[in-house]
Amino acid sequence: MLRSLDKITYRNGFRLNDKPATLEEVSKIYDSRKEAALSAWEKYEKLKSILKTANLPPDEYQAVCRAIAKSLGV
Incomplete structure (x- = not known):
């Protein structure tokens, strides 16, 4: 599901909404955004x-x- 309010950043590790996050958490959001962007x-x-x-x-x-x-x- 696309959650447009999720802010993903990277500074010495991934951060999701300004909290430390794992690659798996970020990957799920990124993949859903990528899929939604496909025409x-x-x-x-x-x-x-x-x-x-x-x-x-x-x-x-x-x-x-x-x-x-x-x-x-x-």
Whole structure:
């Protein structure tokens, strides 16, 4: 979940809202912010690349791609 009020800084170690924090705590927030920043098209392309490794038949691949596009509003 994106928590926009979390302030992450680094000075001799990570700090979260001016309190010492671990890399794991900061990583979770950073990853959620990064995911939220991806556009719908980037998400679509990312999912398509994952599907290519699944070796689906062409018709099934096309149907899944269309379903992904519809769910993302692309």
